[in-house]
Amino acid sequence: AAFEVMQWPIGNQGLLYDRNWMVTNQNGVCITQKQEPRLCLIQPLIDLEQNVMIIKAEGMNPVSVSLEEYGETLTEICQSKVCSHRVQTYDCGEQLADWFTKFLGRQCHLIRQSSGFKR
Numbered sequence: 105a106a107f108e109v110m111q112w113p114i115g116n117q118g119l120l121y122d123r124n125w126m127v128t129n130q131n132g133v134c135i136t137q138k139q140e141p142r143l144c145l146i147q148p149l150i151d152l153e154q155n156v157m158i159i160k161a162e163g164m165n166p167v168s169v170s171l172e173e174y175g176e177t178l179t180e181i182c183q184s185k186v187c188s189h190r191v192q193t194y195d196c197g198e199q200l201a202d203w204f205t206k207f208l209g210r211q212c213h214l215i216r217q218s219s220g221f222k223r
Contacts, residue, residue, distance in 0.1 A: 119178055121150055121157070121171065126193070127204055130211040142208055159203065167203045169196050169214065192218040
């Protein structure tokens with residue numbers, strides 16, 4: 105789901121925080137909305153003042169993730185593929201994995217692309 109803003113900061117790769125996160129299955133493969141239509145029911149909200157992304161969905165308690173590149177939730181650095189390009193990513197932690205797993209009804213992880221990635 106999208107949210108509307110009047111203005112937004114720009115980073116090295118375009119709109120700041122745009123397309124930085126992916127939900128993956130237990131094998132680290134990205135789950136698409138085509139494969140999992142319930143992804144469209146998830147409502148992310150980026151709070152620049154609090155430096156967090158708050159994730160909401162009906163029937164679920166909100167959960168938040170730090171916008172810091174390597175926050176407290178960093179658990180594992182891994183390689184992923186985005187549009188056939190290898191990218192450096194890291195797992196955002198068990199709390200977020202549990203939230204997505206419960207909501208989607210299958211084992212999931214939230215991973216974030218490293219900001220140092222260049223195509």
